[in-house]
Amino acid sequence: MSELTPKMDGIVEAEIERTTGPWREAWRSFRKSKVAVAGMIIILFFVLLAIFGPLIAKEGINEQMAADRLQPPSSEYWLGTDDFGRDILSRIIHGARISLSVGFLSVIASVVVGSFLGIVAGYYGRWTDTIISRTFDIMLAFPSILLAIAIVSVLGPGLENALIAIAIINVPNFGRLIRSKVLSIKEDEYIMAAKAIGMKDARILFSHILPNSMAPVIVQGTLAVATAILEAAALGFLGLGAQAPQPEWGKMLADSKSYLQSAPWTMIFPGLSIMLTVLGFNLMGDGLRDALDPKMKN
Amino acid sequence: MNERKKILEVNDLQTTFFTDSGNVPAVDHIEFHLRDGEILGIVGESGCGKSVTSLSVMGLVPSPPGKITGGEIVYNGRNLIGLSEKEMRQIRGNDIAMIFQEPMTSLNPLFTIGNQMVEAILLHEKGWSKKKAEVRAIEMLKLVGLPRADALLKDYPHQLSGGMRQRVMIAMALVCNPRILIADEPTTALDVTIQAQILKLMRDLNDRLGTAILLITHDLGVVAETCERVIVMYAGQIIEEAPTKLIFEDPQHPYTKGLIQSVPDMRIKKDRLHSIPGNVPKPGSVKSGCRFAARCEFAFDRCFQENPELYETADVHQTRCFLYDEGRVKSDGHKAFIES
Amino acid sequence: MLNYTGRRLLQLVPVLLGMVFIVFMMIRAIPGNPAQIILGQQATPEAIAAMNARLGLDQPWYIQFFKYLGGILQGDLGESMRTRLPVADEIWPHLAATMELAFFAMIIAIIVGVNAGIISAWFQNSWFDYIAMILALVGVSMPIFWLGLLGQWAFAIEFSWLPTTGREQVRDPVHAITHLYIIDTIIQGRFDQLWQVIRHLILPGLALATIPMAIIARMTRSSMLEVMRSDYIRTARAKGQKMFWVVYKHAFKNAVIPVLTIIGLQTGMLLGGAILTETIFAWPGIGRYIYDAINFRDYPVIQSGILVVAFIFVMINLIVDLLYGLIDSRIKYD
């Protein structure tokens, strides 16, 4: 069998730089995209802000200084103060924690539930599929913001409930995504191969189908974090999300609506924070899509 | 045969893809010509640059990331490189036409056959009425052996079988009587019985219309049955060029030789196939020396250091191998090769 | 195709039924008694009891449900608890208001988004592409209520270019016939009013259009890029076709289906989800109408309102599905 091995290694080695897994490969191509990295830096910035910001933020978020109400940005209050005389910068920093947690937690919840339902529907098919898919159809036919409002109305306003509502309205999106992904992976040849070596269904599901359907979920998840932050802000704006004195950005926006003309900084900075964070997730989501979804690669 | 005029000359063509993972010289200093009315084959394994060569001639290299980075393509005395998009459009379809590998995807699925054919005609026959163009389209469809040609005009591509679609593609390509037809693996996606039909059609058309054909394939059988002259490509380069008969009777490059021997022959059962070890390198992955050296059993030191040129070994036969370097230094490799 | 449409409509029945049921149960899970809310702080317990009796809220839920369902099946959407008007009568002006706004926004979004997407794909990696796509990303990242308020501030207050709120010049109100004011003013030949109606549409329309525009642009671009790589585009170019026609005829027609899907979904979403825009611009639309109904626990309005919106949503998607067939003859409805 001498001819099978010789001289091959030189070529093989030339082609393969390092031992790289598919994830690391994706990371490499992700890193190459400037916008994606920019998005990641924005997110990282806010994440660090959320983690460490409260430690360095000059003042507590709830210290009311009636004398310093509605101060414009200055060297003392970099982003000015709100109508309680609270430092807006401090509140934005603390708000990062809220917005990011709502974004992440709600998406994680909907990914977990959605994936579970999607996998069950996609893999087992038949009546489970019918029931689950129909339920998704029903949920998707609702205008999502109305559905969220209705859910929050049932549960009562508050950050946790807003989070739950956002998680619920996102479930069908992930469920459908996973279901279709499972359906297509089910037809892939390596699934056939796994069956052919005598593998059991459960193992095929968890060791083959699940990991391979994760890429679009991660992409979708990143983008969904962005949407979730916006939705939380919208609910906050309607007074159905975070409650006083939580410095949630959407609520800060709503609270400062009437100062748009007299004290514009109270509304511009929270708005900008939302926009930047969401932009960060969107940028990163795009980058991830290019990195993880080879179909979109040029 | 040699008296026929060279209608297409490709000199020192280089096409490079500028990708994230580096520059890929997909076509690396290629030089060949096509004579009026001949069928020239380009063979080579996957990724060796056959399609890029043909797209370069058409000025259709996907850009970005691809770009023609050097050389000239002379058609009818005119260098196509550097022509404006508008001038190039005049040439495409009119003088040089092209058909592609996948008949399933090469026709726009959302337009009828008639629509697409008429479009092709009207693009170059300014002032023709649609009616006239339709008549011409039907004529062409009949020419390529499609039954019910007029009804076919109203059909969508998906209503046709693969073989029929490839015939439509050919008809559409020939609609303006081009001088050159470039066919990029036109039968690879088809079943053998259908492949036989299409190849026969192409030979007939070449006979009757005198269209020169540049036939790209990886199937040596197709080359043997169809082409007058063959170019063998490897990793972006031409490594051998000769009339078909010569290539099969007296292959010179070790790669060509290996390739021919690798093909299982339907006529005789061999115990064991000859095989070329190693993998086909991507263009650009071999930085120095002969692209084939790593897989070559006759390789010697020089092969790993310098890239050989195309040596003319006979009037009509060229090979890119140091074994045919006139000023060659005798070596073990050479001896072994000659003896083999 | 008719057959298919019929079947699709039939398939809608369980979805809509499920929806009615979910909404029905959900709004009853919302704490708060409609009678109390409608009657307000001043209400006496007797008044509340009397109202509960009138509204049938003292009956077990399943009786209420089947009564409502029975009504729906006879085309009766119920009667608003608050205003005591048939929901069917009340809903149309609101729906029309939102439809006018949503369609206006979608038209802007489609025209701008589709072309931006096409051009970005055509000149991939050009400056236009980069800028358009960054703008699109910023667009989807924008809290629209913020954008709306800023827009109102800038264009209506600072520059006084556009009206801030409402659908019409209040001092010169449009005589409503269809409640789609653009149509109404045209029917009546009041082109001065038409101009005003359009001016009123611009700010909320733009606010509402931002996100769909961005989404459409991105979707068009990626769909176009995929199509532009395909063989038949190469074929079209090899024929010598002009790039403009290759892009707008051959490529776009093929790229349009996912874009259409998105357009359908977004239109549907705007119809029920424009609550914030409607609030900020005092647009008497359906989102606001249902939102208010939720606040007032006006059960029939919530139920029927959501049902109507969902029905339109699925109908739009059905129409989009049927459009696929017109565009792509490979899609067969059987």
Next chain:
Amino acid sequence: ACGGNGSSGSSKDTLVFGRGGDSTSLDPSRVTEGETFKVTVNLFETLLNFGEQDTTIQPGLAKEWDTSDDGLTYTFKLEEGVKFHDDTDFNAEAVVKNFERWANGNADMFPYYDTMFGGFKGDEGHVIDSVTADGDYTVIIKLKRPQAPFLKNIAMSMFAIASPTAFEKGDDQFERNPVGTGPFKFVDWKTNDSITIEKFDGYWQKGLPKLDKIIFRSIPDNSARLNALIAGEIDLADGINPADGEKIEGNADLQLIERPSMNVGYLGLTVTRPPFDKKEVRQAINHAIDKQTIIDSFFEGRADIAKNPMPSSISGYNDDIKGYDYNPEKAKELLAKAGYPDGFKMELWAMPVPRPYMPDGAKVAEVIQSNLADIGVKAEIVSYEWGTYLDKASKGEADAFMLGWTGDNGDADNFLYALLDEDNIGSNNYTYFKNAKMHDLFIEAQTEVDEDKRIELYKKAQEIIHEEAPWVPLAHSTPLLAAAKDLTGFVPHPTGSDLLSNVEFK
């Protein structure tokens, strides 16, 4: 701003009145909600009117009236020559028909009639015995027992006299096509958008109304409404945030208008929920809250500190009571006395919607929260969406909740009894406060016809309330409106229903 309002010169005969919500009905007798009355007060008239800016009794459709000594018989002499918008005559028979319509209804149809007159025909508590016509222009109303605020009740805009020919066509018709005798008649209603009314040429008061047309526009968002005013799209805006007051005053094109206050905003302490069952705790909370800061920050100073559950303009107001002062130390002492030296945890319910008596509940709650923190009480701010809020609070589920009240007829009974008596537990008495002595005082006052005696009774009741401290009365706010500079003759009424017949543009 030019805002495109130069479309026609006649615009100055038209008033566009921007407000927060739409009316639910245009039949005032059928609703309880203020946005309806804002319109109907201009379409209909009542037998008696309130004063221009107070709740004194003034002639209305009845030019004279007379009360019997036992307080059981009222005789009204009606204006003559008054026409309804449908050109039918207004007369005694019409009045009788109106009363009959109400008395034959039920609590669902005529909720205010129920509240104000104790029920309907046949009910035990129904106060009105009979309403009869004596000739064309005299109406006699007989009561079963005296009712002190009867005349004030009659003057409330829900008891407006409508054209019998119109309401006999059916309630549904009538609600959308109101016909009254008011200075304006109904033209058009675009739900949730606008209601248009125009001058009634046959109005009986000469020279009125001055405007040709009024358009009531709903603009739910406060900021958007102000924007519309600045842009000149509306001429008069209701529900101005106190925060915007200064800005409006600084705008040469606008004027700020203050509505006389007849309200109270308070923090209710549910006395059935420990530790608020202890009087000392409730008093401690009263001492803990810095009302001045609240008023300065979130009413922008446009409110009076409240010490009683009703505003001082109402007769019976006890000004001798000394309000709890802001005194955290004292509060801590009281807490310690009650057995909570380290404070406790509680829920603080914040109003989710702005109301005239509380323009921004959530923000006030934040101040209260930080005040309470100073005395060691950890308050968690909770909010429900408005319907839920009221429902849950009325079930006694809140520890402490913010709420308020705007008077309907300027009578003490309409504040004290309505909000704090045990009879109203489960409806308007959200604190579940109960006091037998106070209850007796209220019942007595309801039938007491002697005004001085009544005042005494209410003063006593306020003392009890002060001592027991079921509330922390916070503020009597001055609701704000804003208008274009050239608008004159607008006199805001404390009840919130403004008659616009005198309004014009200069």
Next chain:
Amino acid sequence: MATKPLLKVENLKKYFPVKKGMFGKTVGHVKAVDDVSFFVNEGETLGIVGESGCGKSTTGRVLMRLLEPTDGKIEFDGKDLASLSQEEMRKTRRDIQMVFQDPYASLNPRHTIGKILEEPLIVHGLSDPKERKKKVREFLEIVGLNAYHAKRYPHQFSGGQRQRIGIARALMTNPKLIIADEPVSALDVSIQAQVLNLMQDLQKEFNLTYIFIAHDLGVVRHISDRVAVMYLGKMVEVADSEQLYEKPLHPYTQALLSAVPVPDPDFQKEQIIIEGDIPNPADPPTGCTFHTRCPFKMDICTKVAPHLSEQTNGHSVACHLYTTQVDNDIKQLEGSL
């Protein structure tokens, strides 16, 4: 060469329902495999050729019960596979393995080569991790790769290398039968030769039996001892490969053979170019499915489907040209009319 049949297939059928409408009403069938019978002797290679869509892959999959057969008997090593329970079948799969066509799609992109190769061992209860690793290394070397490749991912290999991995995976459980579904179709010629040689070497070394599915007649001839030709779900001819290539009986086989381009410009062959396309398998022609393209079509061909019958020793063909029973069939047909 042993002559005991390892696998015996009788009247195997696989119909795919064609569904329509909301309730998925079955309106017809694609007869992907229609009444196919054949056998494979131990240690030999049976080649199956045919054009695209004729049911080659389906046959392979049904044999392993990756698709449930609609009807028929599959006797493997004395057991009727068609009647085994799912669990028994799962266990039996260690004796029958498959190699797939697409080297890019048949390896899970998220698993390392080591994991891919280990999996069959884990699944079939070889639980000592050390031993498993050892075996993985051993087989990697056997198929011409290196032990250190175990740590790598599929995308780091070329098509030919991946196909070797696929083969190694099939070998891990020491199977008796390997069904190879177009294992070299996606490979370049020079690589194809490597893989074919490897497969032949392995066959000798491990005494394997192959069912080798391909559409390339040259490849099939090279590797097979016997060859079966399929057309539209039916087997039209089975013979020793010498026999089949030298003396094809069925007109379709003849056409097929003549259509294959031969890499020899001097070779003069008689070209039989058959007209038309392969019919739609959902709506196959009546009678002999090939009659629409057959140059020798007779009346009977449009009405009666020919049976596969043995002509000479081991050479069977399904064609009326060779049917001795033609007359009987015609009689039968007339009787039924």
